[in-house]
Amino acid sequence: MSNSFSTQEVEQIVKPLVIKIGGAILEKESALSALLAVIATLKDKQVVLVHGGGCVVDEMLAQAGFTTEKKHGLRVTPKTQIPLISGALAGTVNKSIVATANSMSLTAVGLSLNDGEMISCTLSTQDLGQVGIPQPKNSKLLNALLQCEFLPVISSIGALDNGDLVNVNADDAAVAICQLLNAQLLLLTDVNGVKGADGEYLTSLNGEEADKLIEQGVIAGGMTAKVNAALQAAQQLGRSIAVASWQSPEQITQLLDGQGIGTQIQPS
Template sequence: MTTTQVKPLVIKIGGAILEHESALQALLKVIAELKGHPVVLVHGGGCVVDDMLAQANFTTEKKAGLRVTPSEQMPIISGALAGTVNKSIVATANSLGLTAVGLSLADGGMVNCKLSDKDLGLVGEPSAGDSKLLDTLIKTNFLPVISSIGALAGGELVNVNADDAAVIICQLLNAELLLLTDVNGVKGADGEYLPTLDAKQANQLIEQGVIAGGMTAKVNAALAAAQQLRRSIAVASWKTPEQILTLVSTNSENSQASGTRIQPY
């Protein structure tokens, strides 16, 4: 567990922000303003993966918003996420004066993985490992940028849902968690964004098809995190990164400026 007095903020970003260089720069500039508040970035990169798979004449399959990862696609997926996407974020962060370092979930034994039982191919189910590497980086003012590529006990690389990866890193560091998406939270049946959402409401909205696709996986990951951490998890838009300043400068449990707050059961 981290020994810093201020709880780190784990921010999960997805592939959509990576298609908008100005949006990524805006987010990183906000992170640079968080002097004295450690931040860890966890990222996916589905759009980049899809493009690289298409170039290699592979098709992309998803089940309930989760990527199916056949073994023959894993070299491309790991190269896209732990290579192209990760190093692009690191390079952009460093160009803005941050001291970023690129990692995968396997580095330093920070996250352990076992094969998912959801019939998704080489998809890993993560669990918290050793925080020593991240503790060291945070103490010395580095910005860890972590891709959602992990490894099984035998060394085989696996793809991990980036929301699940962010939850585990949050657990590992006893951190606050912010899931950034391309919408400003989770919508209810009336089409309006919900300030809060609990498991009962979420299950109803999933059954009704109001919450669907990738948002289903995101909400389920946030619900699991809220339950495990016993506090609410924010789901907000990367289009308004200034909200992060509000999140860390106020009582996060009471802040309504940060999208939808997913509540523990």
């Protein structure tokens, strides 16, 4: 009997898994713990968590007397709000996830996009204020952490070349980390995937189909940004990207077993 593996099987074995979390999972300790419990079972898999935390940001901004504005599902970030937003994401949210992971013996370490020059950022041209567009730059730090069996937990706060902090859409941040590591990518959301025009969840979605659904208003708000990020990753990596629900964390193992979960965003 041959002990050789196919190229696809080898890729499934060696590729890290980048998981993006945010939204309600960060408000429900039991949901986060359930996800981390599944990650703890993946003994031979290198995992990176990338997180947003818009709900926490909204609450902290409101307490400080600021209002929240979004365009096409993306947060508008005035420069005056950056200290609060970076403190919420890179501080409160990041360290809470790390603490929970470490309480479950996962040996997590908290990072931001600029640590180790992992990700470089340029300022968005979409009139969103201090919002950064991320690009992969240096994988040395992440590779070292993964080889030493740490669980990197990365907030979506980056920096421009001049040192100014920027807020990065967490889905875009996860895509950049995925590209940096040539990893698998799972975008977890509050729903079971992307809905079509009939209101049913789609098993797969390509760029042409997505454009039509966005134009029709079927895909809207935060899901627009998520789908666009997934399409970018699928195109650049040449493989499908899963958009699935955090409410079924066991789907992670199904994904690693090669099963289609949620909505599979397909490259053109």
